[in-house]
Amino acid sequence: MINDKIKSLLNPAQRQSFVISVTAFFSTLLLLVLGSILALVIYRGTAYFWPEPIYSVAFVSQQDNRATVVYAQIYSEFEEDGKQVRWLRYSHEDNPFGTQILLDEKDTLSVIESANGANITLNDGLSVMGVPVRINGSASAAFSEQHYEVMRKKVDEIDASITDIRTRWLSEIHQKLAELDQLNVARDAPAREKLNDAFHQWQSRIIAMENERDNFSIEVAMADGAVVPIALARIQDIVFPGQLSFVGKIAVTFTKIGQFLSQSPKQANTAGGVFPALFGTVLMVFLMTIIVTPFGVLAAVYLSEYAPNTLLTGVIRVSVANMAGVPSIVYGVFGLGFFVYTMGGNIDALFFSDSLPAPTLGTPGLFWASLTMAMLTLPVVIVATEEGLRQVPTGLRAGSYALGATKAETIIYTVLPIASPGIMTGVILAIARAAGEVAPLMIVGAVKFAPNLPFDGEFPYLHLDRQFMHLGVLIYDGAFHSQTDAKGASMMFATCLLLLLVVLVLNVLAVLLRARLRKRYLTN
Amino acid sequence: MLKLFEHETLNVHNLSDEETAIRVEDLSLSFGQKQVLQNISLSIPKHRITAFIGQSGCGKSTLISSFNRMNELAPDCRYSGKVFINGRDINSRKENLSQLRAQVGMVFQKPNPFPMSIYDNVSYGLKLQGIRVRRFLDDAVEQALKDAALWSEVKDRLFESAHVLSGGQQQRLVIARALALKPDILLLDEPTSALDPLTTLFIEELMAGLKKRCSIIIVTHNMQQAARVSDYTAFLHQGKLIEYTDSDTLFTMPEYKQTEDYITGRYG
Numbered sequence: 001m002i003n004d005k006i007k008s009l010l011n012p013a014q015r016q017s018f019v020i021s022v023t024a025f026f027s028t029l030l031l032l033v034l035g036s037i038l039a040l041v042i043y044r045g046t047a048y049f050w051p052e053p054i055y056s057v058a059f060v061s062q063q064d065n066r067a068t069v070v071y072a073q074i075y076s077e078f079e080e081d082g083k084q085v086r087w088l089r090y091s092h093e094d095n096p097f098g099t100q101i102l103l104d105e106k107d108t109l110s111v112i113e114s115a116n117g118a119n120i121t122l123n124d125g126l127s128v129m130g131v132p133v134r135i136n137g138s139a140s141a142a143f144s145e146q147h148y149e150v151m152r153k154k155v156d157e158i159d160a161s162i163t164d165i166r167t168r169w170l171s172e173i174h175q176k177l178a179e180l181d182q183l184n185v186a187r188d189a190p191a192r193e194k195l196n197d198a199f200h201q202w203q204s205r206i207i208a209m210e211n212e213r214d215n216f217s218i219e220v221a222m223a224d225g226a227v228v229p230i231a232l233a234r235i236q237d238i239v240f241p242g243q244l245s246f247v248g249k250i251a252v253t254f255t256k257i258g259q260f261l262s263q264s265p266k267q268a269n270t271a272g273g274v275f276p277a278l279f280g281t282v283l284m285v286f287l288m289t290i291i292v293t294p295f296g297v298l299a300a301v302y303l304s305e306y307a308p309n310t311l312l313t314g315v316i317r318v319s320v321a322n323m324a325g326v327p328s329i330v331y332g333v334f335g336l337g338f339f340v341y342t343m344g345g346n347i348d349a350l351f352f353s354d355s356l357p358a359p360t361l362g363t364p365g366l367f368w369a370s371l372t373m374a375m376l377t378l379p380v381v382i383v384a385t386e387e388g389l390r391q392v393p394t395g396l397r398a399g400s401y402a403l404g405a406t407k408a409e410t411i412i413y414t415v416l417p418i419a420s421p422g423i424m425t426g427v428i429l430a431i432a433r434a435a436g437e438v439a440p441l442m443i444v445g446a447v448k449f450a451p452n453l454p455f456d457g458e459f460p461y462l463h464l465d466r467q468f469m470h471l472g473v474l475i476y477d478g479a480f481h482s483q484t485d486a487k488g489a490s491m492m493f494a495t496c497l498l499l500l501l502v503v504l505v506l507n508v509l510a511v512l513l514r515a516r517l518r519k520r521y522l523t524n
Numbered sequence: 525m526l527k528l529f530e531h532e533t534l535n536v537h538n539l540s541d542e543e544t545a546i547r548v549e550d551l552s553l554s555f556g557q558k559q560v561l562q563n564i565s566l567s568i569p570k571h572r573i574t575a576f577i578g579q580s581g582c583g584k585s586t587l588i589s590s591f592n593r594m595n596e597l598a599p600d601c602r603y604s605g606k607v608f609i610n611g612r613d614i615n616s617r618k619e620n621l622s623q624l625r626a627q628v629g630m631v632f633q634k635p636n637p638f639p640m641s642i643y644d645n646v647s648y649g650l651k652l653q654g655i656r657v658r659r660f661l662d663d664a665v666e667q668a669l670k671d672a673a674l675w676s677e678v679k680d681r682l683f684e685s686a687h688v689l690s691g692g693q694q695q696r697l698v699i700a701r702a703l704a705l706k707p708d709i710l711l712l713d714e715p716t717s718a719l720d721p722l723t724t725l726f727i728e729e730l731m732a733g734l735k736k737r738c739s740i741i742i743v744t745h746n747m748q749q750a751a752r753v754s755d756y757t758a759f760l761h762q763g764k765l766i767e768y769t770d771s772d773t774l775f776t777m778p779e780y781k782q783t784e785d786y787i788t789g790r791y792g
Contacts, residue, residue, distance in 0.1 A: 395636040402594060402630040403649035403701065404622040413648070414638055520685070521639040 038500075045497035048490040049256040051241040051249050054117035054129050056223050057088065058109040067109060068092070069223040071117050071129040086111075091129040093226035098127065115242040120220065122234045125266025130220035132238065133227065137216040148238070151216050155232045158213040162206055170206075173199045260494060265469075269448060269478055274495055276453055280366070280446070280468035281435060281502060283454060287370035287464075288377065288434050289427060295374065296381025296430075297416075297423055303382070304389045305411055317386075323379040332440025335372030340364055340444060360465060366454045367464035369445035373437065377430035384429060388422015389415060418521045424514035428507055435503045438472035446470040448477045471499040533770045534569055536756055541611060545570040545709055545739035546591055551605035553586060555598055560586045562763045563605070568756075573731060573740045575754035575771065577747060578786070583763040584743045588711045591741070592628040593621060609709065626653065629702030629738075633714040635694035637686035637701075642669075642678050645686045645697055649705045664704050671737065672700035673730050692723030696730065703737070710734065712742040716749065728753045747787055751775045759783045 010018060058069040072090035079085065084105035089098050120128045132143040137151045173195055180192050216232040236259075239252055263273030303320075307313040344362035352360040361367075392415050400410040416423075438446075447467045454466045478492035534543060546568040553561040560583045568574050576584040586595060593614065595601045607614050614624055626649060637645050646665045655661060665682070669675040674696045678689070686697055695715060702710060712731070716724040731740055731753055744750050750757050751771055758768040759782075767774060767783045778784045 393636070395632060395634055396638060398594065398597070398632060399636040399638065399698070399701075400648070401597065402592065402625055402632075403652065403705065404625040405648075405652050406622065409652055413652075418639055 041493055041496045041500065044490055044493035046253075046494070048494035049253040049260065051119070051239050051244060051252045051256075053241045054114045054119060055088075056110075056112045056114045056117065057090065057103075058111075059103055060107045060109065062107065071114060071131075071223045073119075073129065074111075091222060093222050093224070093228060096128045096130070096220070096222070096228045096230075098129070113242060114223075116240065117242055118220075118238050118240045120230065120238050121236045122230070123236050124234070125271030127271075128220055128228070128230065130222050130228065132218045133221045134219040135217075135232075136219070136229075137232070143218060148218070151232055152235075155213055155216050158209050159233065162209050162213075165202055165206055169202050170199070173202070261498075265449065265474070269474060270491060274471065274474060274498060276450060277469040277471045277474045277495070278498065278502065279453055279455070280450070281471045281499070282506075284366060284370050284373065284441075284446075284468065284470065285431055285435050285506065287366070288373040289431060291370060291374035292377050292381055292430055293423070293427055296378050296426060297385050299378075300382045300385035300389060301411060301416075304386045305407070305415070320379050320382050324383070328376055328437055329439045331372055331376045332443045335368055335375070335440060335444040336364065339368045339371055344368065363465070364443065364445040364467060365465040366445055366468045369441055369468070370464075372440055372444045373434045376437065376440065377433050380429045380433060381423070381426035384426025385419065385423045388419035388425070391422065392418045420521060421514050421518045424510055424517060428510040428514065431506045431510060432503055435506060436472060436499070438470070438476055441470050442473055442476070446473040448473065471495055471502065475499065533755070533772075534572075536567060536569060536768060536770070539567045539569055543569050545609070546741075547608040548587075549606040549608070551587075551590065551603065551607060553583075553590060553595065553601065553603040555602075556600040560763050561590075561603075564760075564763075564765045565605075566758060566765060566768050568739065568741060570739050571735055572755040573735060573742060573753055574756045574758065575750035576741065576743045576758050576760060577745075577750050578760035580745070582760045584760050585713050587760065588630075588713060588741055588743055591709065591711060592625050592630055594630065622652070626705040627707055628709045628711060629705060629707035630711040631695070631698050631702060631713065631715050634718050635691055635698055637689070637694050637697050639685065639687065641683045642686050642689070642697060643682040646700050646704050648701060653705075668700040668704035669697075671703045671734065672696045673726070673733075674700055690723075692719050692726060695719060695723075695727060699727075699730070703734075707738055709739045709741065712740065714743055714745060717745060724749070747775070747789075759786060761786070 006015065006018070052073050055072050055074060056069060057072045058067060060066070061068050070090035070092050072088040075087045075089065077084065077086050086103045086105075086108065087100070088103060089100045091098055114131075116131050117129060118132055120130070120132070122128070132148075135141055135143045135147055135151055137154065141147055176195055177192070177199070180189070180195070185192055213233050214231050217229045218232060218235070219227045219229050221227050237255075241249070244252060260273045261278065262275050264276055265274060266272030299320075303313065303317060307316075340362060344359070344365075348356060348360050348362040396414055396418065397410055400414045401407075405413065445467050447469060450467050450469045452463070452466060454463050454468045455461060456463070475492050475495050478489070478495065544567045548564055548566050548568075551561055551564045552559070564587065576587060578584050589595045590603065590607055591609070591614075595603070603615075609624075609628065612619070638648060640648075643665055646668050647661045650661055650664055655664075666675060666679075669678060674693060677693060678697075681688075686694065689697060695718075699710075699715075716727050719727065728749065731742070734740060742750075742754065754771045756769065757771045757774045759766045759774065759778075759780075761782055767778060767780050769779075774783065775787060778787060
């Protein structure tokens with residue numbers, strides 16, 4: 001009926017352009033959605049790095065009806081119930097590390113951009129807004145950037161010598177004391193006394209140096225003139241957004257991106273960097289690829305080259321294709337139940353029985369997570385490889401057989417190289433899927449915060465049994481637990497952006513590799 | 525047309541064992557329900573070029589494929605009868621398939637070089653036989669390419685991909701690949717049907733030169749080609765061997781009406 005109506009309304013040329021318009025409309029809609037996702041993530045994500053201006057805001061406090069003046073950063077301005085509202089975070093003498101407030105326009109007295117206000121970020125992720133006025137140390141003087149650098153250097157030197165004493169002397173003494181403990185040496189044995197003396201000597205030196213270090217501090221003036229002292233050793237960096245040129249702001253942004261990529265999360269994943277999560281994600285995907293590729297390729301070779309063309313083979317093929325549609329959490333549960341508890345538990349009982357009941361491998365960890373993800377992406381690799389194998393021309397197989405090659409030789413020397421672009425396609429899809437998956441990881445090894453990286457200088461260097469951090473899990477954690485802090489929310493967007501970039505980079509690498517293989521094995 | 529200067533014409537129906545490259549005894553072959561070859565018996569002489577002609581689907585390709593057991597690749601292939609090469613029953617269980625296929629080289633209709641370098645293409649068969657000595661491989665590759673009249677064109681780019689070669693060069697490369705294994709018999713399955721006339725001529729000249737090294741069997745649709753290059757010609761029709769004799773006789777005085785109809789183009 002609609003068909004007839006359209007026919008009566010439009011001539012054939014119009015009908016064609018109508019169809020084109022309708023299909024083009026939906027393509028555009030899709031592009032728009034993709035574009036807005038990207039735009040949002042990029043806009044909110046980059047805001048985490050961009051130095052925002054600091055304002056001097058005067059307002060009437062709701063609690064005691066007194067006028068207060070503070071240094072603040074404005075997160076957003078919006079209208080609520082017909083009232084203009086500002087959402088800001090400010091530093092005050094009572095709470096120098098920042099409080100958030102929703103401020104009504106009617107309570108606001110003034111909002112002035114502060115030229116010399118600084119955003120001081122501390123090593124533990126906290127930050128203070130204020131004006132550094134004095135710098136105390138070997139001598140007390142007015143704050144200047146040159147002076148700050150000089151003092152900073154001194155503090156770093158003291159820090160370095162403390163670390164030096166700790167690693168060079170104290171750790172050795174600790175180890176020797178532990179050995180004595182194990183040998184049940186008497187409390188008052190001369191060897192122990194000697195060690196104890198040495199220990200106390202070094203310890204008191206460290207305390208002295210720490211005191212000396214803590215003498216270095218800067219005084220930060222709040223907007224109302226109150227002064228808050230901050231130890232120099234706690235400070236990571238001082239940024240004056242009001243004094244920065246555009247180029248200077250870009251430089252600060254790049255420094256912050258560098259810190260974001262190289263530091264650990266701080267303040268319960270609301271500040272700092274994401275290095276452990278980035279490392280964990282890439283390592284997990286890498287291990288998964290190493291596991292899934294041989295399994296997937298060999299299974300596909302059997303299915304498409306050797307398996308007899310029977311109903312059973314057909315059923316297996318359909319099941320493999322359907323495995324790709326199984327919800328990922330199901331794989332997670334399987335990984336926990338089978339890999340972690342059954343396999344890991346049995347390995348523990350067999351090989352690590354002396355450390356039981358503390359589990360060694362019978363606990364969620366990197367290896368089990370990689371194995372679970374490999375299982376999850378296996379069907380993708382199998383299906384793509386089978387497709388690649390089907391595309392190998394029969395003429396080439398015949399040519400190989402005609403030269404005396406057996407079936408296995410033909411597959412190894414001719415068929416698999418030609419199918420390698422198809423295999424790479426499967427691996428690309430597997431990587432894309434694995435890098436973005438979160439749900440199964442949370443039950444087989446990814447955690448919100450891992451104290452150690454799965455890779456370090458301690459034998460055996462790669463610790464597959466350790467739990468690890470993952471960008472996706474970090475985003476999940478941030479999205480649910482850090483919404484009260486706008487800074488934390490924008491960190492989650494920055495993490496999203498990074499996750500997108502990681503997937504993009506992994507994909508581009510795989511696509512380049514595939515293009516190379518294609519060029520090499522292009523058949524007419 | 526006078527081949528008398530080159531060698532005497534043999535009677536293919538009465539060859540001695542020394543003169544026989546392949547002897548086929550009562551060979552029937554079917555794929556599934558489809559009977560492709562029916563009770564074929566013939567002897568193919570050594571160091572001669574024998575052509576198989578016939579319509580599409582008459583079974584000529586299947587017949588030469590049974591000389592190196594390529595038909596086995598189809599899972600539903602059934603056969604009866606025997607094929608002897610050098611007096612050996614090639615379908616016996618003792619037969620080493622790899623060695624048989626090295627001994628009986630095959631070239632297909634469409635050039636099918638492997639997606640690797642020219643050198644690797646030619647040395648493919650030798651490497652499969654476990655030969656890894658570099659110097660030996662180098663010599664064998666050079667000799668095979670010279671035998672296939674390709675050496676002068678590719679000697680400077682042996683390690684480039686075989687796909688940069690032209691169609692005719694690719695087909696000669698495929699011939700060189702088979703020749704590297706020093707085969708006794710070379711099967712050519714419509715080797716020039718995908719090539720232009722000039723290249724075809726080149727390959728035909730090559731075949732005449734190769735006669736000294738091996739017995740050549742060629743399947744062709746092109747009657748002129750069969751007449752030009754072959755010493756003996758067999759005409760097949762619907763899976764049956766109709767006529768088999770020296771080419772001069774077959775193309776000038778065919779014994780059977782079907783043969784005459786085919787070579788004069790009344791059908792096919």
